[in-house]
Amino acid sequence: MTELRRRRDDTRPEECWLIYYGDVLVGTIAARTGGPRDEAKWDWKCGFYPGTEPGDHRSGSADTFQVARTAFEAAWEILRDSRTEADFQAWRNEQAITTWKYAMWEAGAKLPTQTTSGVSGCFCGVTIDIAGTDRHVLAAHPFGAD
Numbered sequence: 001m002t003e004l005r006r007r008r009d010d011t012r013p014e015e016c017w018l019i020y021y022g023d024v025l026v027g028t029i030a031a032r033t034g035g036p037r038d039e040a041k042w043d044w045k046c047g048f049y050p051g052t053e054p055g056d057h058r059s060g061s062a063d064t065f066q067v068a069r070t071a072f073e074a075a076w077e078i079l080r081d082s083r084t085e086a087d088f089q090a091w092r093n094e095q096a097i098t099t100w101k102y103a104m105w106e107a108g109a110k111l112p113t114q115t116t117s118g119v120s121g122c123f124c125g126v127t128i129d130i131a132g133t134d135r136h137v138l139a140a141h142p143f144g145a146d
Contacts, residue, residue: 004076019072023144024048024088026076029068032061042068046075050094051087096143097134103141 002022009016009028016030027046032039040061047057058075062068104111107123111133114120118130128136 004073019046019076021076021080022088024051024091026079027072029065029072044068044072044075046072046079048091051083051089051091052079056082092143093134093138096141097137099143100137100141 004026005020006017006029007020009018009030012030014031014033016028018025019027019029026048027044029042029044032041032043040063042062042065043059044062045057045059047054049057056079058079060068060071060075062071101111104123109123110120112118112120112128112130113133120128122128122136122140124140126136126140
């Protein structure tokens with residue numbers, strides 16, 4: 001079975017850990033900032049989208065990182081058991097399309113939706129149209145292939 005992995009999010013000023021299940025970001029555990037001193041010091045959030053509907057997400061707070069971690073893991077076990085491989089793949093597909101879109105803009109290329117003809121050239125050299133964009137991205141530029 002795939003285990004959870006934590007990776008520090010260095011883009012945030014407060015201590016924040018990104019929680020991964022394989023290659024899918026499934027939640028966070030982060031230090032709270034700016035609240036009253038007598039409130040919980042850590043927040044956790046469990047869920048991912050697409051792949052999990054917003055009502056299925058779980059969250060909470062805790063006084064210590066270890067308590068937040070234990071609560072997250074308990075929530076994750078319940079959520080994980082209700083997910084299918086298709087749910088995880090939906091998240092990967094969305095990541096691939098988003099990454100590709102930013103790569104297109106960085107290369108100075110227009111998306112097919114940004115042209116009057118609905119046709120554009122991918123940064124990899126392939127001609128694509130609106131209807132075939134997702135198919136091209138998922139085949140030629142899948143998530144994690146970079």
